[in-house]
Amino acid sequence: MRILFTIFVLFFLANTNLVYSQCKEFAKKDCKPLLENYIHDGNYNGIVLNVDEDVELHKAFFKGQKYRVVVCREDFLPPIHFKILNSDYEVLFDNKDDGYSNKYDFELKDSQTLIISMKFVTENKEYDKSMNGCVVVLFGLEMY
Template sequence: MRILFTIAALFFLANTNLVYSQCREFAKNDCKPLLENYIHDGNYNGIVLNVDEDVELHKAFFKGQKYRLVVCKEDFLPSIHFKLLNSDFEVLYDNKDSGYNNKYDFELEESQTIIISMKFMTENKVYDKSMNGCVVVLFGLEMK
C-alpha cells in the first residue's frame, strides 16, 4: 500500500511539473514577444485555469513608470475578460471597452497596488467546464 501511494505521489508531482514547465515555455515563446519594446519585469505569472474559474492577481506599480500588461492564453481557450482595479475596487481599465484586447499600456499618477481580475468569456458559447489551459500575465516596463 505504501509503495502504491509513493508511486501515485510521484506521478502527481511529475505531471504538475510537466504542466508548469509547458505553461512556462508557452509564456516565453508566445506571450513574451507581445511585450514588444517593453522590458519584461522578470516575473512569470502563469496558471493552468479552468474555464469556469475567475482569478485575481495583486501587484504593486510605481508612479512615473510606464507599464505594459499582457494577458495571454492558449489559442483553443475562450477570450479573457480582464479588469484593473484599485484597492477600493474602482475599475481603472476594462478590456471589454477595447474589444477584449490582450494588452494594455498605462502609467499611474501615484504608486499603488492594482488588482488584475480575469475570467474567461463564456457567455455566448457553451464550453466543457473541465476544459483548462495556460493563462499568462506578463508586465513590461518602458525604458526611458
C-alpha cells in the same frame, strides 16, 4: 499501500512540474513578444485555468513608470476578460470595453498595488466546464 501513495504523490508532482514547464514555454514563445518595446520584469505569471474559474493577481506598481500588462491564453481557449482594479476594487481598465484586447499600457500618478482580475468569456458559446489551459500575465516596463 504506502508505496502506492508515494507513487501517486510523485506522479502528481511530476505532472504539476510538466504543466508549469509547458505554460512557461508558452509564455516565452507566444506571450513575451506582445511586450514589444517594453522590458519584461522577469516574472512568468502563468496558471492552468479552468473555463469556469475566476482568478486575481495582486501586484505593486510604482509612480512615474510606464507599464504594459499582457494577458494571453492558448489559442483553443475562449477569450480572456480582464480588469485592472485598485485596492478599493474600483475598475481602472476593463478589456471588455476595448474588444477584449490582450494588453494595456498605463502610468500611475501614485504607487499602489493593483488587482488583475481574469475569467474566460463564455457568454456566447457553450464550453466544456472541465476544459482548461494556460493563461499568462506578463508585465513590461518602458525604458526611456
